Amino acid sequence: MRGIYTAVGSMLVNQVHLDVISNNLANLKTPGFKRGEVVNRSFPETLLHYQGDRALAGQGRLSAGLILAPPLPALRPIGVVAENVAVDAIYHMNQPGALRQTEDPLDFAIQGNGYFVLETPDGLRFSRDGHFHLNSEGFLVNSQGFAVLGERGRISLAEQHPQLYGDNDLYLNGQVVDRLRIVAFPQEALLAKDGFNLFRETGNQVPLPAERAVVRQGYLEESNADIVRQMTQLVTVRRTYEAAQKIAQTYDRLLGRAANELGSLR
């Protein structure tokens, strides 16, 4: 009867799949969004043995007292089972999204690996979303109002039309203001989503300057979630869930028959 737990486990895991797909579909138009992907893992597999004869043989020996019992039959393996299934990890896929031209001088996109660095009250956060604007004090900020950091700290731009040249240097009226700080991590899997298109570092890694990242001005990086992939996964989830539900239903019928029909005097 342990299969009923596996069936229910599969239903719960598919629910997580659906949650992730829904979130990916909600973020088709979110700049710098990285789609989530679920990895399942079954519980450790165990080898089952048939031991019905052994049990009977053992009983025979007990009841027979000193009489020698027949030799125990060898254990007969039936097969392997895994007791249940669970979510092992939800990864965000780091493939870059397509760059879309916006012609807005305060939109930026990173080509290649790397993240913009933002200063938040909770510490540094990292993002691929370069949809920036100037706040009333003239600092370059993201949609949340967090300051975008350059190599010298916050970037102060007095006007709306900075130019980006060379190694991600921001110019204003022909004068260098600062260089956009773009960082990379040796283990990107240790970045966790923090909401609002920000990533948080969870493994005490030191952000390294991203050598090969090129920033494009007037472009935004589109979401890397695509409708086709998500709709296909939606179908898979729908049918897998249905299959697991059928198994749970079968167990329900079996239990019903066991409870009501076994030993009935009819």
Added chain:
Amino acid sequence: MLSSLATGYTAVRGYQQIIDMVAHNLANTNTIAFKERRLSFHELPVETLRQRRLPHTGNNLPEPAVGTGAAPAALKTFYATGALHFSGNPFHLAIMGEGFFAVTRPDGSQAYTRAGAFSLDAAGNMVTPGGDRLAGVPNFHEEGVDSSEGTISIAPDGKILFVTSTADGAFAQETLGTIHLYRFTNPQQLLPRDGSTLIAVEGSGPPLQGVPGGGGFGEIKQGYLEKANVDLSQQMVALVLGQRSLQAAARAMVVADELWALTLNVRA
């Protein structure tokens, strides 16, 4: 399934707003000096599987977490200058570049606009179609200017000249005033008012005055009007993407509903 429905709801609401925004942009393709609106999204905070009490192995860091949808992050106005088209009306002005005209509203407060479809009202003021006076321009009647005797000329640097021809065939010109332009550190925060005018608020920073054609300000072109900077084909693409994305998100909600029905039917 409940959380998937909630996530789907944020998606449908967001894509609906994209469609609303496209409709607004399309409705204003013929509005003078209209600036395209752009909506940007961000992902909503994640919830860990531990918080949701869903099965996970706990083998991997960071903890597996699921996003909860998307929400509009910023409604940006795209301030690129629109195409100028010739109207021939001497009271029509266009700014070729950055800057706003300042206008005085009937209640005496200051507002800003790029829509330069001015006209001369019965009292002799240069006003917007909404009746707001263009700042820096004197009352023409008080100055004794009669437009039948000469022409009003507005130079690229904002100087208003009244040019008359004298008896000996030469031209005489009289300076009546100067139109200044204004800009803001954060024009995204300017508060829209009726009739294409904007109001300065704390978040936009104070208005910075300048002479047209200098210091980053655009030149004034008399007899021209600035068209909307909306790109029709781009809006059509945004409309299709918004609509299809909405359908996909709604489809995920339907599947969540179906899974729920299946769950209720386990006990057949």
